[in-house]
Amino acid sequence: MSYIQQGTKIYRRTSFSFFAAGFNTFAILYCAQPLMLEFTTEFNISPTTASLSLSITTIALAISMLIFGSLSEVWGRKPVMVYSMLLASGLCVLTAFSPSFHILLVFRTLVGITLAGLPSVAMAYLGEEIEPKSLGSAMGLYISGNAIGAVAGRLISGTLSDFFGWHIAIAGIGIISLVATLIFWYSLPPSQNFSSRKLDIGKLGKSLIDHLKDPGLVCLYGMGFLLLGSNVALFNYIGYVLTAKPYSLSQTIVSWIFIILIIGMFSSVLTGKLVDRHGKQKILILNLIITLVGVCMTLEPHLLLKVIALGLFTFGFFGSHSIASSWVGQRALKNKAQASSLYLFLYYTGSSVGGTIGGIFWSTFGWDGLIGMIIGFLIIAFILTACLSKIVLKAKHIPAVKESC
Incomplete structure (x- = not known):
């Protein structure tokens, strides 16, 4: 080749x-x-x-x-x-x-x-x-x-x-x-x-089901769903907040706030270096904490603090996503491309679900209600991280048990 x-x-x-x-x-x-x-x-x-x-x-x-x-x-x-x-x-x-x-x-x-x-x-x-x-x-x-x-x-x-x-x-x-x-x-x-191959729907379906039988992968898929669901819910409705009183910002200025998403490029690189030193579990939890702190800070009415909060949320979101998505490829023992595509499927499904449900919370309960929904999403992400850590720890002990028998 x-x-x-x-x-x-x-x-x-x-x-x-x-x-x-x-x-x-x-x-x-x-x-x-x-x-x-x-x-x-x-x-x-x-x-x-x-x-x-x-x-x-x-x-x-x-x-x-x-x-x-x-x-x-x-x-x-x-x-x-x-x-x-x-x-x-x-x-x-x-x-x-x-x-x-x-x-x-x-x-x-x-x-x-x-x-x-x-x-x-x-x-x-x-x-x-x-x-x-x-x-x-x-x-x-x-x-x-x-x-x-x-x-x-x-x-x-x-x-x-x-x-x-x-x-x-x-x-x-x-x-x-x-x-x-x-x-x-x-x-x-x-x-x-x-080199082209024949399309085999049966094998495709079976391999997708096999990935869903792995509880560790299911935890990672769930995290992808919750992370992008939270991100899209937050950025979908922040424009409604900032163009209304007391801020009354123009659409152009609100659009420029999205440039804060570039933080994600630096967050992903830094997260990769920290993972090499301290391991995936610790840095994933750290990024989820940063994400949670950021979303809670958006409740602060001061405009500058709101923007800083969006920056913190973005940093933690991209860091968490980069760990979860790369972990999928490492955990899947075969058909890694399909495992990754399944992660992306649930990741973007989370965008659709979080963005739409977030609208219901926004219309019914206002900004506080929307932030409450996102906090709920992130708490579930913490629970999935804890479950994943237990699964990984249990897997590490299995070889040692077999060798001692």
Whole structure:
């Protein structure tokens, strides 16, 4: 097998391609989040209903990821990713012309389905084509594209909507994403180490069930669900708080607050170093504590403290997610790609559920009620961490018992 090596021209092209791909995916996915306030006003709907513009996309993405990963085994890695990005970008532009909220939701559902072809295949392509010692840096650039896309999608759409309305905002994101798709298509080399296989639904279903029989993996899947559910619930409705009295901030300023999510890039790197020194369990608990402190601090009415609280929450969230997601790959003994895709499925399902249920708490009990719901999510995450620690400790003692017999 011939691998792509770091320092070569083809490595730089591949890394840049996946940076553009990550940007494309997450800009399209999250561009609706800062527009929820406009949807509420224009379509005369509740904040909970407006949240469906993001929730319905993430649940469609979550379900479709389980399918696209298997389809790429038959159709090839690059074709699935390219057509996925092209269709999603085109649908994003069409979403801007939605005459009603129901039509907008139809387009956002289709966007979620088509977007799934990129994240479900990207890591498989990189793992097959990049030499092992260069894989970490290539994966890091792809994840950076994810993070920057998620921030830019929110920031650009929020700013454009403040000046030109949500139609132009979504169309703008779609056009930028089309450009990113063309860069990806042109720059990414075809697969060299991929060989197509027959699609075996029976084996796929059996392996997914096997992963769900592992209580340790179930704990990690539950954590992913709760973590992104908490994150999306918090950031979905913070805009409603900050644009209302006593803050009365403009949509543009609120959109710039999303730049705080870039903290996650630094949090993930620092967390990785701390895990190497102190172990996964301790650092996961530390990050969950930081997340909990951050969400509790958002109850403070002072604006600066609220922003600092969002920063703390973001730091802890990304640190916790990076540990949980990497732990899945280490714990799964076989079919690691499927184990990871199952984690992502529940991760994005948590986004849909947390974002929508959070709207019910927000509409019924206000900001205090929403924060109470998120605290409940995080308490369950602490319980799952404790259960996981017991499972790991028990597994460590099993060999010692057998040897002493």
